Amino acid sequence: MKLRYLIPALVMAVWTAAASAEEIPSLAEQVANGTLPPLAERLPQPPMTVDFGSRGKSLGRYGGTMRMLMARSKDTRQMTVYGYARLVSYRPGDFELFADILEKFEVEDEKVFTFTLRKNHRWSDGHPFTAEDFRYFWEDVANNEALSPSGPPNILLVDGEAPLFQVLDERTVRYSWSKPNPDFLPSLAKASPLYLYRPAHYLKPMHAAFADPEALAKLVEDARQRNWAALHNKMDNLYRMDNPDLPVLQPWRVTGNATSTRFRFERNPYFHRVDPKGRQLPYIDEVIFNVASPGLIPAKAGAGDTDLQARYLSFDDYTFLKEAEDRFPFDTRLWRTAKGSHMALFPNLNAEDPAWRGLFRDVRFRRALSLAINRYEINQVIYYGLAYEGNNTVLPDSPLFEKDYQTRWAGFDLKQANRLLDEIGLERGEDGIRLLPDGRPLELIVETAGESTKQTDILSLIHDSWLDAGIKLFTRPSQRNVFRNRIFSGQTLVSVWSGAENGLATAFTSPADFVPYTQQQLQWPQWGQHIETGGQAGAAIDMPAAERLRDLYFTWRDASTRAAKLAAWKEILEINADQVFTIGLVSGVLQPVVVHDNLQNVPEKAIYNWDPGAHFGVYLPDTFWYGEAPTKSASAD
Template sequence: MSFRLAAIATVALLFATASAQADWISPPYFAKDEQDGKLPPVAERIPEHPAVAEMPRQGQQGGELQTLLASARDMRQISYYSYARLVCYDRDYKLVPDILESFEDDKDKVFTLHLRKGMKWSDGQPFTTEDFRYYWEDVANNKDLSPSGPPKDLIVNGKPPKVEFLDETTVRYSWDEPNADFLPKLAGAAPLYIYRPSHYLRKFHAKYVNADKLAEAVKESGQPSWAALHNRRDNMGRNDNPKLPTLDPWVLRTKPPAQRFVFTRNPYYYRVDQSGHQLPYIDQLIVNVAASQLIPTKTGAGETDLQARYLRFDNYTFLKVGEKHGTYWVRLWDDGRGSNLALFPNLNTSDEVWRRLMRDVRFRRALSLGIDRHEINQAIYFGLGNEGANTVIPASPLFKPEYRNAWANFDPVLANRLLDQIGLNQRDESGIRLLPDGRPAVIIIDIAGDSTEETDVLELIKDTWHSIGIDLYPKPSQIEVMRNRIFSGDAQMSLSYGIDNGFPSADMSPQDFTPTTQQQYQWPKWGQYLETGGEDGQKVDLPEAVQLQDLMGQWRRAGDSDARARIWGQILAIWADQVYTIGTVAGIPQPVVVSRHLQNVPERGMWAFDPGAAFGVYKPDTFWLDQPGPLSPVADNK
């Protein structure tokens, strides 16, 4: 990643285009506010050198886009889709400047970030290196706000970076050893936010506010302390505080809780099209909340202009019928996950007997060998998928067929032999093996229960597992309940989506394949331990998993792409051999429903959370409506 000259050259070319503009063009949406003096002219709202968007077709301003989400908590998805990042992935998944004017990377040890002069937050206040200083000195290194210290992504071999604020638009992060993960983390769907709107958050910080005044604010808020109040107001990217300034293209105007959320365009947004029109093209986003199970039906009824989340391949036929009514198109995008659905044995489950089994690689291998993936592919996915393990997919330059095929063929004879070797050689009258404590080997599998797809897949697995003496029962629950059961150790096993990033390059983080976060259902307590610096969770204690953890550290400190590729190879080989998760079928197309009036949405794309932030990599600020239509009123609920 050393000195990404191509990215810098690209941005220089865009600057040349931008500089040629004699006038920037303000959206009609702001005409009255400009006329009334509530907003300055557009030339005073955007940076001196705005980002110039590339897009298939330049569009027209205006209109309202409606979409559906399952809860107020899901409003963070709008931040993911908006995909305003210091650096971002382009459509070729190369890292390029975005919010930043440019950046310099010296051997992955020294990163110099150049902000855009004159850039502003959504409330019109300057966005400068003061916002980076505030975060680093007053948040990340404040024991009240960050008891564990700076994020682990900023710690290399136990040491934080040296952070220098060189001037109003230049900040530098330096480490003694390489930190290859720094730029990818900044570009993540849920990114590493290394800045804050300091002018807003100072009002809740003990360093900047009179103690009596702050105590009164804490009392009024109902929070237990000034730190709790500050953290409650400081939820970057979550879209749960309409007063928190943002750099996103659209600004939340509705205070949760609600069933309908309105986002209006950011008057100070930093991007323009190639003709000088300030983006985004669309004036308002309307997000309606509906139960996840109802979202496919509502989508088919035309109640959304852009929808992919909560849609599954098993909705495709129904959606195609609705397409005939002429209001939307159904497109099929490639899926970027390592497996459409995967099983996650909980190596940290609280049940001691099951924990010993889950930690025995022979047991995990036997369960994988006991699945007939070809049957699942044919019966549920019409033979469209790629059968195999939960690992990288052919779209990744790191892909090898042996990773996908490891312990993934249907071989009940070998599976039975492995289970006998473990000592599970006693069965009950129905043929189910008995655990060492005499219980039948019945695995309770936690699922979110959003679709019949999970239960259909599990029904097929149940049939073939019976031939190796293992039974299963699905336990559906709400996603938050399911996660809490996994995190606490109550769950033995779960079924969910496979690896998020199934198409990594050597320069992308191998975090999905190593213990890093509590969100990894196969080892949540190990991930929690690493996330909290050892304050919570459990220390990684299986040799091969410890090796993965060490390799993750080596990858971060590696000095070049070739070294990182070699480390990736070791990680993927261990992952394949140890079967920490059990994949089924990958490459199942993702339905994407697009209003026939919505333009610049790709016909074919890659549906992936990270990298790419789902729609984000295609920059929805460039999507536009060919028939804008009237706008919904914006409620004033400050």
């Protein structure tokens, strides 16, 4: 079966009109003095035309600076997330994929993928973007031992088989496997995408296969790097957006005049998208990231110091922000999140301690932990009853949703929880705390990344109900890197983090969140690492239910019909609901989004999700623009 994804016929008409479209005012002087080509020469043929009608957007005007608040210098990567220029991108609403940077793509049986680039597409420095950039990545980066010691990205390997990569012509490349790779296209549309290309013209002078040895040695010395590979890897990170010299395909590019507290991003004059009138996007000239302490960001947002903000805001900031609207010109909107669970507990089935590991692998214990949590209380106290209570699973808006998946073993039932714990043989000590088989008290440490006071508040509520079941809960915060490394090594018993990333899954969405797949899954990191590395690290799965989940993933991957994929998905969700591998708490939490009154084309209601969604990215911030809006007068106080 061959699927074709083509641009609408009207796009050619728009491209014809683009030649006479207005020049961007902030670029007019550069065009006039010849340092920048005119618009018709900067746009690809055809450009990607954004359908404003289906997205509920209005035509905008050029200019302005959009201010945002970030907490760390490495948050520059959020500009890549929000810019959301991808080879293929998700469409909001139905989250279907469409050609974005690509002019079109063709898929044959999820095994053969043919990509066609837009004619005259250029990097942000004006250099042509061609099939050579794909070849360079595949042959000279992904398969170069010095740059990629572990080989190509795992997503490009199907049962260990790398794709057959072909350059068909200057604008066409093809990737082929003998087995289906349904995860391939979605990986290109992620918030943190798989990059199949690199700006070869920029990186070749830093590559030993292309550079003059003496010139390269001087570059390495000047950059104070160990060798040429370290230099190349440092300068080559399209996602981080931290190298002003690295050409990009995003709507904005980072500039070199950054400080530790302020980063500036200027428009990409060669960006490939246009509005329905053929005018090049983005509308907004520049974006500023001001860096502040995470704890101060809600207050600064409430003081009008940002034009668009959701990052570092949480639902408990909403009341304060709404009150501040009377004094400052912004609106606070509530977007629904779409994780399988906004917050979940992850018993570590690969825990190093044998007594705890044995307990976590007993389904009765996992069920008891879940039954001894009062999710209704959490929802009412923390989220004012506006969230969904239940397991870490798909949400009601997903076509895969069944109420039983959400509620099984998720009701508050202390009697049943105690009955299960008694059945396991966990007797109570004199202080009422149960004892492990080796006599130690059942004191369960739940570890956090220390980034959310809400996690601490929720764990305090769980502490009280678990205590009634004879389990004493302690919390241990740590920095994120330490937090993850402790989990990976098996030192952590239980961790708290967000649940499945995509609660809106369909039969064609990868079920990887619910099966052993990667080390990043906190409930079975060593099993995931074993799979991720092809058995070179981690530990082989030795639990029947988890083995079945892994088999079902392959069944889903290789299935050629929707019915077969759906059947695999259903069994995966059934096993997860019954086995309680993760303990979901609440989902569908509302996310405050602060929007300046003058900022147009930002949705009133939307889904706020990392993947799919890229938070603001799927709504295309390059189409946001500044108009006029009533100015709010500050209150007397």
